[in-house]
Amino acid sequence: MKFMKTALATAAVAGLATASAISGAMAQETQLRIQTHYAPETVSGKLAAQFVDDVQTMSNGEIQIEMFYSSSVVKSVETFDAAATGILDCDMTGGAYQTGKNPAFQFVGDIMGGYDTPYQQLSWLYQGGGFDAADELYGKYDMKLVGWWIYGQESLASTKPLAGPEDLKDWKFRSPPGLETEIFAELGAKPVVMDFTEIFTALETGIIDGADASGIANNVGLGLYDIGKHTNYPGFHSMPSDHLACNKAKWDAMPEHHKRIMDTAMQKLALQTALTFEVKNAEAVAMLPDQGVTIYNWSEEDRAAFRAAAQKAWDGWAAKTPEADALVKSHRAYLTQLGLISQ
Structure with a gap:
C-alpha cells in the first residue's frame, strides 16, 4: 500500500511537471517595439514606463515591450507610419499628427475647444460611441486603436x-x-x-x-x-488625446489574453494620467513663481x-x-x- 501511494505521488508530480512543461511550451510570447515622443524624465514618460511594467508583470513576462522615448527611432509625426509598416509595432504619440492623412484624425487627437476635463473626453471614447468610430478610422490605415491617456488642458x-x-x-x-x-x-x-x-x-x-x-x-x-x-x-x-495604436496585423496575431492585458493596462494608464496630473500640475503652479x-x-x-x-x-x-x-x-x-x- 505504501509503495502504491509513493508510486501515485510520483506519477502525480511527474504529471504536473509534464503539464507545466507543455503549458510553458504553449505559452505565446508577444514582442512589442513602441515609440513615444515623451522624454523618460517627464511625468508622462514615467507613466509610460509604469505601463510597460504593468503589461510585462500582468502577462508574467509573455509580453515584452521595448519602449523608445523622445522619438528616438523616427520623428514624432512619423511614428504612426513606422508602426503601420513594421519598423515599429506601436505608436504612443497622438492622432493629431496624422491630420495630413485624414482631417478626421484631428478629432481623435486634439479636439480643441471641446471638453473641459480628461474624464469627459475619455467618457466620449468609452461611453459616447467614440471608440468604434475612432477605431474604424485607424483601421483604414492598417492600425488598431488600443486606448487613450489624457493629461488635461495644456x-x-x-x-x-x-x-x-x-x-x-x-x-x-x-x-x-x-x-x-x-x-x-x-x-x-x-x-x-x-x-x-x-x-x-x-x-x-x-x-x-x-x-x-x-x-x-x-x-x-x-x-x-x-x-x-x-x-x-x-x-x-x-487637451490632446495621446494614444496607443498598434500595427493591425501585429495586434490581430496576439492571443486574446494579451489583448485584454494591453487594454486593461491602458485604462489604468488613462486613469493614473488624469489623477497624477491633477497633483503634478498643482505642484508646478506652486513652484514656478519662485x-x-x-x-x-x-x-x-x-x-x-x-x-x-x-x-x-x-x-x-x-x-x-x-x-x-x-x-x-x-x-x-x-x-x-x-x-x-x-x-
Missing part, C-alpha cells in the same frame, strides 16, 4: 507675456500640425509646425517666442520654463472667445472628409448631452 510656454488674446498678435510659437495652426493664426499669432523634440532648442535659440508643448508639469520636465518665463494656467486651448515664472489666468470671457473660435473652425474641417464630419457630429451630440455646448 499650458503654453513663452518668452513674452501671455496675459490675454491681445498678446497673441505676432507671437511666433511652436504648434503641432492641424486645426490649431488655423485658430491661432486667426487670433494674430504666427504658428510654426515643428517636431516635439525640437521645441527646447528652438526656444533656446530664439527661433520661436514660445511653444504649445504639453501640460504645465510636463513643460517643467522638458525644461521649457528655464527659458520661457511666462505661461498660462488653467489651460483652455488644447523660479521667476509669471502665470496668467485668462478670464472666462477670453477663454470663451477661444472656444467659440475653435468650435466654429470644426465646421470647416468637418466638410473635408466624411470621416471628419461623422466625428464632429458625434462630439457635438455628446457635448450637448453633457451640457457643455448647445446645438
